[in-house]
Structure formats: structure tokens, C-alpha cells
Amino acid sequence: MRLLRPTALLGLILALVLTGCGGDQTPAAKPTTTPTSIARLDAGSMRVVRVAFCDLVPRTAVRSALGAGPTLSRSWRNGDRLREAGRQIGHEFGCAWFGPHRRAARAWVFAQPVRPTFATGLVRRAGQEHGCRGTASRLFGTPSVVQTCRVAPGVQRIRRAGLFGDTWLTCEVTGPVSTSLRARTDRWCVSVASALNAGRTSD
Known part of the structure; x- marks a missing residue:
């Protein structure tokens, strides 16, 4: 399981693992509509499920997050070994899509409840990670955070993570430094949260 950095917080991971590693068994249906602004996201009424969800994320959302079509994708499940965490066994469900010029869109949800x-x-x-700035927020769960990191010269990663009920959800977009990167990240996170929202009602 990754928290906010793949190689950190192993002690906290073990504490979570002891609470159990099972996820919800019923996958969410694809959303009929998706908010375009994170300010419209009613996080308090959402029931974000802990399931494999890559097929639930709209392809248009992936393309919008990358600013281009994806050239590669991969997914992982609870118990898989994570490349970003030195092949350690993770306890999460996640997806990643990659595009040109070091662009990437990722999202993952912890497989067990979080207090x-x-x-x-x-x-x-x-906010304690090297090269990163973290700011507490209430837009993407309670509590939640938006984190901005410099990952390479001219390349930036913006990440949102938050607690929806007892589910911890993380989403991020990486790409060349741009004034549009924050807006693309916000739209991406709304799309992912909406795809996992089992409490959604159809129009």
C-alpha cells in the first residue's frame, strides 16, 4: 500500500494491514454524469467503494488528464507488488495511464478502511516530503490534501488525496509545468471519485 509517497511510512502501512485487507465486493456502475468542477463535488454524500475500478474511469477523463491520448496503461490490485514502492506488496487498487513528454495520470484507493x-x-x-508542498483542503473528502511536487526539471506532479467515509482515495497528474495542470488534476480527481461512488443516483 502506498500512502502519499511510495517509499515511506512502512510502519503506518503495517498498522493498516492489521485491520484487514478486504475491499467492498460490489463494483460501482459507470457514472451517467460527471461534475466538471471540484467545487461542485459533494464529497460528504459520496460512498466511495474499495474495488478494482480502472474499467469504470471514462476514457475521455484519461485523455483530458494527460492532455493527449495514452500510450501505455497498467493496473494493480490488493496484494500485488508495486513498482513505485520497490516491489513491496501493496494493499490498494490502482490504475495508471501514461502519455508523451513524461505525462501520467494515476489513481488508487486503499483496500481497507482508514480511520x-x-x-x-x-x-x-x-507537506513534509522533499520537493513538495502540501495544503489541507475540504474539497476532496474530510480530511483531504492537495500536494504539489517538482519531480524533475520542468516536470511537476499535482496530487489530491482524501477520506470519503472510511475510504482513502488518491489521484494525481504528472506533466510539464503548465498553468493548466492544476485544472486537469481537479477534473481527473472528480472523474475518479465519481466512478467509485456507489451512492450515486441516476438522473
Whole structure:
């Protein structure tokens, strides 16, 4: 399981694993509509499920996040070994899509429930990573954080993570530094959260 950085927080990971690694068994249906602004996201009423969800994310959302068509994609499930975490066994469901010029869109959800006190610790640690700036937010769960990191010269990663009920969801977009990167990240995170929202009602 990754928290806010793949190679950190192993002690916290073990604490979560002891609470159980099972996810919800019923996948969410594809959304009929998706908010275009994160300010419209009613996080308090959402029931984000802990399931494999890559096929639920609209392809148009992937293309919008990357600013181009994806050239490669991959997914992982609870118990898989994670490339970004040195092949350690993870406890999450996740997806990644890659485009040209070091562009990437990723999202993952922890496979087991998360307590608010643990989530608060994740928010605090987001601002302690080298090369990153973390700001607490209420737009993407409670608590939640938006993190901005410089990952290479001219390349930036913007990440949102937050607690929806007892589900911790993380989403991020990486790409060349651009004034549009934050807006693309926000739209991406709304699309992912909406895809996982089992409490959604049809219009």
C-alpha cells in the first residue's frame, strides 16, 4: 500500500494491514454524469467503494488528464507488488495511464478502511516530503490534501488525496509545468471519485 509517497511510512502501512485487507465486493456502475468542477463535488454524500475500478474511469477523463491520448496503461490490485514502492506488496487498487513528454495520470484507493486520525496524519505528512508542498483542503473528502511536487526539471506532479467515509482515495497528474495542470488534476480527481461512488443516483 502506498500512502502519499511510495517509499515511506512502512510502519503506518503495517498498522493498516492489521485491520484487514478486504475491499467492498460490489463494483460501482459507470457514472451517467460527471461534475466538471471540484467545487461542485459533494464529497460528504459520496460512498466511495474499495474495488478494482480502472474499467469504470471514462476514457475521455484519461485523455483530458494527460492532455493527449495514452500510450501505455497498467493496473494493480490488493496484494500485488508495486513498482513505485520497490516491489513491496501493496494493499490498494490502482490504475495508471501514461502519455508523451513524461505525462501520467494515476489513481488508487486503499483496500481497507482508514480511520480519521490516520488520515489526518497522512495530510500532515504530505507537506513534509522533499520537493513538495502540501495544503489541507475540504474539497476532496474530510480530511483531504492537495500536494504539489517538482519531480524533475520542468516536470511537476499535482496530487489530491482524501477520506470519503472510511475510504482513502488518491489521484494525481504528472506533466510539464503548465498553468493548466492544476485544472486537469481537479477534473481527473472528480472523474475518479465519481466512478467509485456507489451512492450515486441516476438522473
